[in-house]
Amino acid sequence: MDNTTRYERLRDRYRNGDISRRKFFGLIGAAGAAYGLQTPFAKYAMAQDVKQVRFDGWGGVVSEAFRKHAFDPFTAKTGITVVDGTFPGGDEYLAQVRASQPGEYNIAHLSGVFDYARYHNFDLTSELNLDNIPNMANVMPALINAFHAVTPDSLSAAPYDYGSTGLAYNRKYISDDEAKEKGAMLLIDDAYKGKIGGWSDWRTRVWYGALQTGQDPNDIQDIEAVWDAVRKHRDLALKYWASGAELMSLLAEEEIYVTEAWSGRVYALQEQGHDIGYYDPPKGFGWQECLFVIKGSPMEACEELLNFMLDKETSIAVAEGQNYPPALDPTKVDLGKKIPTLPAFDPTGTLAGLTFANPEYWNGHEADWSETFSRVQRGY
Amino acid sequence: MSIEARERRQPWILLSPALTAVVLLLIVPLLFIVVYSFWLRSATGADTAGFYLDNWKKVLSDRFYRDILFSTLRIAAITTAACALLGYPAAYFIARSRGNKLILLVLLMLPFWISYIIRTMSWINILGTSGALNSLLLMLGVISEPIQMLYNETTVILGLVHFLLPFMVLNIYVSLEGIDTNLEDAANSLGATRWQSFLQVTLPLSLPGLAAGGLLCFVLGAGTYITPVILGGPRDAMFANLVFEAIIRQLNWPLGSALSLLLLAVLGALVLIYNRYLGMSQLAKGLG
Numbered sequence: 267m268d269n270t271t272r273y274e275r276l277r278d279r280y281r282n283g284d285i286s287r288r289k290f291f292g293l294i295g296a297a298g299a300a301y302g303l304q305t306p307f308a309k310y311a312m313a314q315d316v317k318q319v320r321f322d323g324w325g326g327v328v329s330e331a332f333r334k335h336a337f338d339p340f341t342a343k344t345g346i347t348v349v350d351g352t353f354p355g356g357d358e359y360l361a362q363v364r365a366s367q368p369g370e371y372n373i374a375h376l377s378g379v380f381d382y383a384r385y386h387n388f389d390l391t392s393e394l395n396l397d398n399i400p401n402m403a404n405v406m407p408a409l410i411n412a413f414h415a416v417t418p419d420s421l422s423a424a425p426y427d428y429g430s431t432g433l434a435y436n437r438k439y440i441s442d443d444e445a446k447e448k449g450a451m452l453l454i455d456d457a458y459k460g461k462i463g464g465w466s467d468w469r470t471r472v473w474y475g476a477l478q479t480g481q482d483p484n485d486i487q488d489i490e491a492v493w494d495a496v497r498k499h500r501d502l503a504l505k506y507w508a509s510g511a512e513l514m515s516l517l518a519e520e521e522i523y524v525t526e527a528w529s530g531r532v533y534a535l536q537e538q539g540h541d542i543g544y545y546d547p548p549k550g551f552g553w554q555e556c557l558f559v560i561k562g563s564p565m566e567a568c569e570e571l572l573n574f575m576l577d578k579e580t581s582i583a584v585a586e587g588q589n590y591p592p593a594l595d596p597t598k599v600d601l602g603k604k605i606p607t608l609p610a611f612d613p614t615g616t617l618a619g620l621t622f623a624n625p626e627y628w629n630g631h632e633a634d635w636s637e638t639f640s641r642v643q644r645g646y
Numbered sequence: 647m648s649i650e651a652r653e654r655r656q657p658w659i660l661l662s663p664a665l666t667a668v669v670l671l672l673i674v675p676l677l678f679i680v681v682y683s684f685w686l687r688s689a690t691g692a693d694t695a696g697f698y699l700d701n702w703k704k705v706l707s708d709r710f711y712r713d714i715l716f717s718t719l720r721i722a723a724i725t726t727a728a729c730a731l732l733g734y735p736a737a738y739f740i741a742r743s744r745g746n747k748l749i750l751l752v753l754l755m756l757p758f759w760i761s762y763i764i765r766t767m768s769w770i771n772i773l774g775t776s777g778a779l780n781s782l783l784l785m786l787g788v789i790s791e792p793i794q795m796l797y798n799e800t801t802v803i804l805g806l807v808h809f810l811l812p813f814m815v816l817n818i819y820v821s822l823e824g825i826d827t828n829l830e831d832a833a834n835s836l837g838a839t840r841w842q843s844f845l846q847v848t849l850p851l852s853l854p855g856l857a858a859g860g861l862l863c864f865v866l867g868a869g870t871y872i873t874p875v876i877l878g879g880p881r882d883a884m885f886a887n888l889v890f891e892a893i894i895r896q897l898n899w900p901l902g903s904a905l906s907l908l909l910l911a912v913l914g915a916l917v918l919i920y921n922r923y924l925g926m927s928q929l930a931k932g933l934g
Contacts, residue, residue: 636896
């Protein structure tokens, strides 16, 4: 509940004769004193000001799409300003949130159910009032159910879009047939030594290591074989990229010919005229993104923003801008012409064709594998 | 209050704002890091508070951290040597130039007006496959296809030299400016060649500036994080990158705290050795 609602409820109680004038003014005075005392030291009060909500996302074309198609129209409609920040990865952002005051960060464009589970483990989940988000009815049940597996009785996020981390390759040097034939092995092909890239994210490296050793990424039996594959990729790679902008630059400038890449970013490169192919190998890395409301945020304002963003018109415009299919169920909502052409789009609304990371499995190995990857990356 | 007592208190009163800032912004956060380094990371969820030596045992005994630390010190040493070799002639030229000294000093300070990250990224446009240097070599027919110059340890050192060179030049320049040129003239009048007077008079007298610049370059170079991220390959990392990864990527704040304190201790020891033999006054002159 935000401060305005608290005041309005107190005023109503006073007007209805439930409390005396002395008590009403006493409570107002106490609230004012408390506010004055805590404001210089806590940013919580700023976040409770429903004139402003903070949103953090992935930057680049994604943030541009959010700003243009969602935040600016939302501010024009409600008067609530959306202050948007960016982060290069979920790990960095979680570290920032952990070091912050409650309410300092409000909504984040998080990736993967494993992120949702991590935030839940750190007691950062909130409880959305779904009555305030009627547009959630249009969201694919498969995406919502994945979050309910972590928080069965409530939701702290609204699913928003999905995509995949597949193979991106320069068609000038690698044909579509070769990419399909070699699949994940393309990333450890000696023929492209010095022209291979990769994301500096331990999950992605281990996932592709599993594919390269013929294992199920959600049930790896021989992790040493996976680390050997990661080592081989490291020795052949020119660069581990750290952001979507760097990925696009490396491919566009032909510094690298092949890398795994985020589907939407590859589509953006194709739109810019670069002849970059994209292929999701079998059991390629699928993921869903959500609008996660962090504990301590002004819930009603956040719910209003989520509902606005899930509105069909907004959601489609944002999806077309960021090049990732929206979470809206295509069997219920007409998604227009462009979205069905986006990589990873699933017309059935079940997402059965994508392989998602099992949050319990991956979060259970996070401490060990993230540290091991740091060593493997440096030549160990 | 007596005059003596007032005079004794006056420096402390004048220093109190700076001391308060140092205590609140440096000492207290540092103490938090020290406390954190004895905690334990839990696999998921909040860290385990307490007094555990596990992180310190790991940091001090694990070969991985030792190797990266030595690699970091090696890169910092190479960078410092390169800065000294490139910086001394430049500083000498500025110190001995007549009339245009101010312009040269402004030019030296010019890179500080541009973000360090932007300056580092500019090397991608220079050394990249389709960068300025490759384009020029292709156009001149020197090469038939672009040379891979980026994303290795050499480019990391290049980026660091680019970043740190002005610090070295300024320190040497300040030192050279303080040398009485009559001493060189006296050496020349006693039969020394220009080269001999430089080697036996100017260079020894300017060594404190060279040492101060060297210390600054080494400490800043050894603590750098962003240059290997932008210009390094998959294997290239310095110790600060490990601190970042422990805290940010692995969410292992206790281990990251121990790693950062180890780096602080190593670089702090270097500063103490410098102070023991050369004193901090030269460093203050260079920074001033």
